Amino acid sequence: MRVCFFGLLLWCGIATAQAAAFDHGAWDGLLQRHVVALAQGQATEVDYAGMARERVRLKVYLDALAAVKPAEYGQWHKSDQLAFLINAYNAWTVELVLTRYPGLGSIKEIGGLFSSPWKKRFVSLLGETRSLDDIEHGLIRAESVFEEPRIxxxxNCASIGCPALRGEAYVGSRLKSQLEDATRRFLADRSRNRFNPKTQRLEVSKIFDWYRQDFERGWGGYTTLSQFFARYADVLADTDDGRKLLRAGQARISHLDYDWTLNARGS
Incomplete structure (x- = not known):
């Protein structure tokens, strides 16, 4: 009986720790007010002027992110951890844009000849001052941690060529469905991914060139990029013949140019 009692206490403690994941409500509100959906949500634009008017709210959220200690983060469920990191990356990217907005045509203008906005160390997160690259490559993409290519x-890199900034915060309890929805919306955007029936070629975003290895590490049982595309043949191709070719893994792949224009409303 005593063992059962202490076992119950332990289970309750774990459940409580996991349930106390970070509240992204403030970020969710900012996104809902200042992200504008285009083409049924396949792309979005950001009202940076509106974000700037609420910059105090954004900074309060960023300060709350910065206050999370590594030990607290370590108690969360993995899905809550990943949602936290994605939201942190996106929120800090918006903050970075606001440091130069208006008058900014591309996020790549932030930096210099020998530096980039993604290597700038300005993010206070989990006890360290980090860069956006640190968050994406060192935490989100770290090998054998999340292994989730749909991230x-x-x-969002604040660019038109980038997958849409979602109009809501990512949350651990719905993360899988949110990532799947984001994936399908991006792949359905014909300005960035499309099967060309004339050339029998799949023309896709440079993301699949830059991060090919992430899609071939076994997520979903897939070890080749062609297998990943076969899973999403229904949204990548507009004809039955095109979908059959993708599902058979027989389509040649080419990569489209990436548009680094700022994803600003009205740009």
Whole structure:
């Protein structure tokens, strides 16, 4: 009986720790007010002027992110951890844009000849001052941690060529469905991914060139990029013949140019 009692206490403690994941409500509100959906949500634009008017709210949220200690983060469920990191990356990217907005045509203008906005160390997160690259490559993409390639359709680089900034915060309890929805919306955007029936070629975003290995590490049982595309043949191709070719893994792949224009409303 005593063992059962202490076992119950232990289970309750774990459940409580996991249930106390970070509240992203403030970020969710900002996104709902200042992210504008285009083409049924396949793309979005950001009202940076509106974000700037609420910059105090954004900074309060960023301060709350910064206050999370590594030990607290370590108690969360993995899905809550990943949602936290994605939201942190996206929120800090918006903050970075606001440091130069208006008058900014591309996030790549932030930095210099020998530096990039993604290597700038300005993010206070989990006890360290980090860069956006540190968050994406050192935490989100760290090998044998999350192993979730669909994060590439969730993290947003403030550019038209990038997958849409979602109009809501990512949350652990719905993360799988949110990532799947973001993936399908991005792949359905014909300006960035399309099967060309004339050339029998699948023309896709440079993301699949830059991060090919992430899609071939076994997620979903897939070890090749062609297998990943076969899973999403229904949204990548508009004809039955095109879908059959993708499902058979027989389509040649080419990569489209990436548009680094700022994803600003009205740009």
């Amino acid at each position: 590439h359709f969730a993290v």
